[in-house]
Amino acid sequence: MKILVATEKPFAKKAVDGIRGIVENAGYELALLEKYTDKSELLEAVADADALIVRSDKVTAEVIAAAKNLKIVVRAGAGYDNVDLAAASARGIVVMNTPGQNSNAVAELALAMMIYMSRNRFTPGTGSEIQGKTLGIHAYGNVGKLVGRKGKALGMNVVAYDPFIADEAVFEADGVKKVATVEELYKASDFLSLHIPATEQTKGSIGYDLLMSMPKGATLVNTARKEVIDEAGLVRALTEREDLKYITDIAAGNQAELDEKFGKRVFATAKKMGAETAEANINAGLAAASQIVDFLKNGNTRFQVNK
Numbered sequence: 001m002k003i004l005v006a007t008e009k010p011f012a013k014k015a016v017d018g019i020r021g022i023v024e025n026a027g028y029e030l031a032l033l034e035k036y037t038d039k040s041e042l043l044e045a046v047a048d049a050d051a052l053i054v055r056s057d058k059v060t061a062e063v064i065a066a067a068k069n070l071k072i073v074v075r076a077g078a079g080y081d082n083v084d085l086a087a088a089s090a091r092g093i094v095v096m097n098t099p100g101q102n103s104n105a106v107a108e109l110a111l112a113m114m115i116y117m118s119r120n121r122f123t124p125g126t127g128s129e130i131q132g133k134t135l136g137i138h139a140y141g142n143v144g145k146l147v148g149r150k151g152k153a154l155g156m157n158v159v160a161y162d163p164f165i166a167d168e169a170v171f172e173a174d175g176v177k178k179v180a181t182v183e184e185l186y187k188a189s190d191f192l193s194l195h196i197p198a199t200e201q202t203k204g205s206i207g208y209d210l211l212m213s214m215p216k217g218a219t220l221v222n223t224a225r226k227e228v229i230d231e232a233g234l235v236r237a238l239t240e241r242e243d244l245k246y247i248t249d250i251a252a253g254n255q256a257e258l259d260e261k262f263g264k265r266v267f268a269t270a271k272k273m274g275a276e277t278a279e280a281n282i283n284a285g286l287a288a289a290s291q292i293v294d295f296l297k298n299g300n301t302r303f304q305v306n307k
């Protein structure tokens with residue numbers, strides 16, 4: 001069995017060494033295609049691959065058609081919109097991601113963003129502390145949970161809303177209070193950390209009414225997706241409430257307008273960087289290799305995204 005790692009932007013050496021160890025210990029062969037500059041190189045490399053590990057690399061229908069032996073593709077990371085799921089499914093190829101491997105990186109960024117905004121974006125002037133403030137977590141998944149636990153450790157009062165987690169014990173175990181409605185969550189939160197996925201239900205769902213209900217001086221922190229924000233509603237709320245702040249890891253469609261109108265009350269990272277840590281990259285690469293071995297040896301499809 002040949003496992004191909006195809007990465008335009010290569011993994012760190014430590015990750016590649018780890019992936020090799022996992023693959024070779026399982027009795028498989030590792031092939032590497034790094035820093036390729038032309039699609040033809042990928043098409044050639046996948047021709048005899050049984051399994052494929054990629055990062056943001058595009059696995060198109062053409063790539064899948066060229067990979068005659070391919071059984072599984074793993075996107076080392078969370079988002080898998082770079083893989084043509086329909087083309088893979090049509091050939092019975094399993095596609096997986098590696099959820100949870102970058103959660104700590106994103107959670108640390110969310111907390112850092114809260115402190116950055118409460119200390120005037122690290123410019124002179126009197127700031128405020130996050131200890132003792134109420135942190136609202138919108139969606140208690142992999143990232144949300146870690147933000148909640150870290151918030152508790154920093155002395156914050158943490159509340160969370162996630163209608164898909166029925167088991168109260170999940171929240172209680174972290175000392176986090178579960179609230180019943182999204183309205184209740186925003187009304188309570190000095191800092192609101194967004195961790196909902198972008199779905200038909202959530203797109204454009206965070207806007208004027210929720211923002212206006214937040215306490216005085218509140219900050220909305222978005223490390224999720226820009227699509228969940230109603231951008232016109234955000235502008236309106238920031239205009240009417242000069243105490244509100246917004247910080248995001250995913251620049252808004254109207255970020256230039258936000259920067260111009262609201263100055264220091266808004267901030268967007270230059271490029272999405274939530275998952276950009278050495279640790280997250282290594283974790284995702286190792287998880288991808290382990291998932292492939294577990295699939296080929298035991299048929300484990302736990303992280304399959306095209307079921």
Ligand code: NAD
Binds near residue numbers: 099
């Ligand atoms: P996850 O799948 O572990 O958790 C998502 C949670 O959202 C689940 O608990 C689910 O029950 C909940 N949820 C779904 N729909 C909801 C709704 N309508 N209302 C409330 N809760 C809802 O995902 P995760 O790994 O925690 O990632 C969360 C978000 O962060 C995703 O949008 C992801 O794309 C984003 N993310 C961003 C970066 C970055 O670099 N900034 C990196 C990784 C993930």
